Amino acid sequence: MLHSALADDLEVALASHDGLVxxxxxxxxxxxxxAVSRAVATGRLAPLRRGVYxxxxxHAAADPEERHVWRMRAEAAVAHKPLVFSHASAAALHGLPFIGDAPGRVHVVAETRSGSNSAGRCVHTTQSPVRPVVVEGLLVTSLERTVVDLALTASxxxxxxxxxxxxxxxDADTPAPLLETLESLQPTRGLRRALRVLRAADRRSGSAGESLSRARMIELGFEVPELQVRFDRPGGGVSFVDFFWRRQALIGEFDGLVKYSRSRELNGMSPAASVIAEKRREDELRRQVRGFERWTWDDAISPRRFGALLSDFGVPRA
Structure with a gap:
């Protein structure tokens, strides 16, 4: 246990620095x-990197993306000069989704070589002006630049x-703003892969799981369906489905398996009532089409498994 005076000082310090000292x-x-070692051993402080807690x-209650932001703040706290975060690190602050695990190192960008890669930091050198923005007190690449960097380097x-x-x-209906940013950077590597990503981007995707599903469809050579298609409900009201192959009259939906348990997504209904309502909705939709299929994250993350699911469902190849 910490001495009471030290414990009180630590509470003040953590509160004054947004939980980081x-x-x-x-x-x-x-x-x-x-005393610092004791605070770590007793579970009061969590080491983020050498010299930062x-x-x-x-920290324990944070999700992986939030923990990555903590690591970014830790790197910024001990850096000799301001850091500009980029790639997946900037994506975390901009609220962009991750597919897969949060990165193990924070990513920073510099117009000239500024430091070297380390256990906690990956440094990207660029020939293009960075022009960072401030998000939650940290310097990061702009939203458009962040997406383009990911399109050039990520899966x-x-x-x-x-x-x-x-x-x-x-609020863009086309990927034109992203394509303009790509053109301004004039990359020498990864241009073809970036164009493939940006030309396929669609704001109508309702979740990271839906984006993952559509990415797999494209990668595996399946016909890309219409997104968020409206269906009128017999008793009144409407339903929007994630994917619709109109010529085949097939509906596909990504099921994250969380919408039945997260209270903020239940609109006041109990989880059981939500399941019943969704079953009723699905039955209504099934009567209007030739096929209805659901899949989960585990299905979509596996190319072989998802390809078999789409083939068995009757989705045609592009």
Whole structure:
């Protein structure tokens, strides 16, 4: 246990610095190296990197994307000059989705070589002006630049999910703003893969899982369906479906398996009532088409599994 005075000082320090403190700040408060080690051992502080600690309780409750932002803040706290975060790190601050695990290192960009890669930091050098923006107190590449960087370097699925979300955030009906940013960067590598991503981007994608599903359809050579198609309900009202292959009269839906348990998505209904309502909706839709299929994240993340599912469902090849 920490001495009560030190414990109170630590609470103040964490509150004053948004839950993050450095060794230098702790030393100023009178913490010895032993006291810091004790705070870590007792679960009060969580080490983010050498010389930087977070409020352990808050850090433990954070999701992977939020924890990555904590690591970005830790790197910024000890950097000798301001860092400009990029790629997946900038994506985390812009609220773009991740496909797969959060990156192990934070990503930064510089117009000239500024430091080297390390266990906690990946440095990208660019010949183009960066022109960063400030998000939550950190310097990051712009939303459009972030998406283009991902399109040039990330997997097709990860980049498409980011591009889909970005178009919704900037309220763009076409990928023109992203293509303009790509053109301004004049990349020498990855241009073809980036064009493939950006030309396929669609703001109508309703979730990262839907973007992943569409990415797999494109990669595997299946016909790309219409998105968010409206169906009138017999008793009144409408339903929008994730995917619709009109010529085959097939409906496909990505099921994240969370919408029946997250209270903010239930519109006041209990989980059981939500399941019943969704079953009724599905039955109504099935009567209007020739086929209806659901799949989960585990299905879509596996190319072989998802390809077999689409083939068995009757989705044609492009």
């Amino acid at each position: 450095t060794t230098a700040q702790l030393t100023e408060l009178g913490f010895s190296s032993r 977070a409020d352990a309780a808050v 097709f699925a990860a980049a498409l999910a980011a591009a889909d979300r970005a178009l919704a955030l900037i």
